[in-house]
Amino acid sequence: MPTYTWQKSSFSTEGANCLNLATAPDGTLRLRESDDPGRMLALRPEGLSALLVAVKQAPSP
Numbered sequence: 097m098p099t100y101t102w103q104k105s106s107f108s109t110e111g112a113n114c115l116n117l118a119t120a121p122d123g124t125l126r127l128r129e130s131d132d133p134g135r136m137l138a139l140r141p142e143g144l145s146a147l148l149v150a151v152k153q154a155p156s157p
Contacts, residue, residue: 100126 100118108114114130125144127137139147 102128104130 098121100120102116102118105115105117108130116128116130116133118126118128120126120138123140125139125141127139127144128135
């Protein structure tokens with residue numbers, strides 16, 4: 097398993113529930129939740145861009 101250099105979201109606090117992002121050797125991006133670091137979402141950069149657009153457009157609860 098590759099070792100990733102994780103970056104924490106600037107919106108995360110020092111506590112739990114942090115979102116981490118890393119670039120894999122193949123150029124894809126990895127997202128993980130700090131509470132469950134073994135579970136990762138692999139995305140291409142354009143997939144992450146589409147995800148962020150969808151999240152920004154989603155109605156607030």
